[in-house]
Amino acid sequence: MFRNGTTGAFSNTLTLTVPINGTSVPFFVAGKFGRPSSSNADVRIDARLGTLLVGSVKVMVRIRKNANDLTPAERDRLISAFAQLNNQGAGRFADFRDMHTNVTSPQAHGAPGFLPWHRAYLLDLERELQNIDPTVALPYWRFDQASPSIFTLDFFGVSNSVGTVQFSPTNPLQFWRTDGVPGINRRPFFATNTAPPGLRTEAQTLALGNAYPAFRTLEGNPHGSAHTSFGGFISSIGTAARDPLFFLLHCNVDRLWAKWQRQFGRFNPAVAASFDGAANPVGHNLTDTMWPWNGITTPPRPPTAPGGSLAASPCVSAPGPQPRVSQSLDYQGTVNAVSRLGFDYDDVPFS
Ligand SMILES: [Cu+2]
Numbered sequence: 001m002f003r004n005g006t007t008g009a010f011s012n013t014l015t016l017t018v019p020i021n022g023t024s025v026p027f028f029v030a031g032k033f034g035r036p037s038s039s040n041a042d043v044r045i046d047a048r049l050g051t052l053l054v055g056s057v058k059v060m061v062r063i064r065k066n067a068n069d070l071t072p073a074e075r076d077r078l079i080s081a082f083a084q085l086n087n088q089g090a091g092r093f094a095d096f097r098d099m100h101t102n103v104t105s106p107q108a109h110g111a112p113g114f115l116p117w118h119r120a121y122l123l124d125l126e127r128e129l130q131n132i133d134p135t136v137a138l139p140y141w142r143f144d145q146a147s148p149s150i151f152t153l154d155f156f157g158v159s160n161s162v163g164t165v166q167f168s169p170t171n172p173l174q175f176w177r178t179d180g181v182p183g184i185n186r187r188p189f190f191a192t193n194t195a196p197p198g199l200r201t202e203a204q205t206l207a208l209g210n211a212y213p214a215f216r217t218l219e220g221n222p223h224g225s226a227h228t229s230f231g232g233f234i235s236s237i238g239t240a241a242r243d244p245l246f247f248l249l250h251c252n253v254d255r256l257w258a259k260w261q262r263q264f265g266r267f268n269p270a271v272a273a274s275f276d277g278a279a280n281p282v283g284h285n286l287t288d289t290m291w292p293w294n295g296i297t298t299p300p301r302p303p304t305a306p307g308g309s310l311a312a313s314p315c316v317s318a319p320g321p322q323p324r325v326s327q328s329l330d331y332q333g334t335v336n337a338v339s340r341l342g343f344d345y346d347d348v349p350f351s
Contacts, residue, residue, distance in 0.1 A: 003028045006337035010351070031061030033349050038071050040135045060135060064255070065346045067139035067155075067248050068147040074139075075155055079173050081129040081136045082244050089177030095307035096125050097178050099292055100241035104302045106283075107291045109237065112212065112276035113284035114219050115257045116328035118250050120290055120310060120319065123341055125247060127311035137343065140251035143226040144201045151192035156245050163187035163232045178242040186243055187231035196229035205256050210264045211273040215257075223253050255345045258331065262348050267334040269326040286326040294322045316342035 002014035004027055018025050029045065037043060041058035048054060070078070086093040099121060100108065108117040126138040141150060150156050157165035157173060165184040167174040176184055190196045199222040200208075208215045226249050228235050233243040240246045261267050266274040269286050278285055282300050289296070292305035309321030318339050319327035332350050333340030344350050 001030050001032050003030075006333075029059075030350070031063065031344075033351075034346075035061065036063040036065065036346055037061040038074060062135065062137045063344050063346050064137045064251060065139050067141050068145070068149045070139060070149075072154075077133050077136050078129075078139065079155065079171060081132045083172035083175060084132045085125075085128055086176055086178075086244075088175045089180065089182075092128060092307075094178070096121070096128075097241045098304070098306040100237070102238035104291070105237050106281065106300070107302065109219070111281050111284040112216060113280070113288070113290070113325050114216060115254070116325045117283070117290055119254050119257070119328040119331065119341075120293065120323050122247060122251055122254055123319075123343060124293070124307070124310045126343065127313055131311070138251050139248060140255050140345070141245065141248035142195075142202075143222060143229070143249060143252055144195050144199050146194050148193035150245075150248070151188070156248075157184065157186075158192075159186050159188060159232075173244065176244070184243050185232035186234055186245065189229055189231070196226060199225050199229070202256065202259070206260055206263060212266065212275050215260050216276075218253065218256060222256075223249075226252075255348065258345055258348045261329070267330045267332065269329050274329060275325075284325065287324060289322055289324050313342045316340050318342075 001010035001012065003010050004014060004016070006028060010030065014027055016025050016027060031037075031043075037060035040060050043059050043061055045057050045059060046053055047056065065074070067075075082093075085091050098104075108114060108121070122138060126136075129136045129138065141147060151158060153166060153168040154171055157167050157171070159165050163185045165186050173184075176182070188196075200218070201222075205218050205222060208217055227240060233239040234246050234249070261274075264273070265271075268274055275286055276284075282288060283291055291301045292307055293310045294301075295305045295308070297303055297305050310319065310323055312321070318333075318341055327339065328341075330336060330339035331341040332344065
């Protein structure tokens with residue numbers, strides 16, 4: 001889908017007048033909703049002069065999908081990128097693990113910045129995965145739906161009777177290591193080919209209310225409930241980020257926020273119902289910078305700031321290296337095109 005400039009309607013073709021002196025003419029390309037790529041270069045953009053084909057480029061429409069529906073190739077690229085980021089405990093994944101601990105928890109939980117902080121956190125991780133393999137996007141775990149394809153030996157693993165996660169011999173996650181300890185402990189309290197019990201469904205979550213203070217109560221249920229539908233690493237804040245499944249769980253929480261924002265028009269930080277009012281803890285007000293990307297290590301911020309600034313994107317300039325809470329809201333650039341964060345969900349419309 002093309003458009004001339006950053007606003008206005010999209011169409012399947014775009015007619016441009018280009019000067020013969022070689023000066024470039026900018027235009028905008030986006031994926032068509034409902035038609036994501038499943039592999040690199042499965043979309044071709046043709047340039048024609050009249051009917052004559054004068055140039056062609058192959059691209060992909062990269063988008064966050066339901067992890068249960070990935071093709072085997074998409075699945076394998078994702079776990080390979082995760083495993084490389086972890087690098088048997090020696091890789092940059094350690095920074096992401098260290099960002100989410102009991103000490104750092106007040107920056108990210110129990111206050112309105114819960115959703116904006118985790119959106120930036122997931123985006124930072126996704127961009128690091130894309131530095132390893134640019135065809136990867138972070139998928140989500142629909143914890144309110146049966147997901148039999150996620151808890152398999154070839155993907156996020158199968159827990160044995162004491163919660164040690166088992167993998168197939170070809171799964172690179174078998175080398176996963178955090179805090180100097182090999183492996184993952186995860187003890188599901190539900191049959192993993194069904195959905196966890198006791199969770200608010202997507203429809204119930206979206207019905208929590210049309211103003212942010214009501215909606216963000218999803219931090220308890222379904223978010224907290226999804227965490228505690230297991231024992232092991234993922235069940236508590238201090239260790240949850242040691243399990244790579246954690247990022248798929250949070251991607252679904254972020255998708256629920258995105259869907260709610262879309263349903264009620266809550267992208268604009270200047271609209272009161274899009275967020276809580278002022279006088280929240282530091283890091284949880286719209287104009288506050290977010291730790292650790294701000295590098296601040298004096299109280300009430302945590303004593304260390306792992307990972308440095310937020311990873312840059314080759315596609316978009318937002319949110320910048322040291323994002324503020326407000327910069328997590330307008331992720332589609334609905335209010336302001338330069339606010340686009342460069343990700344989307346396969347079931348949240350965009351335009
Ligand atoms: Cu968290």
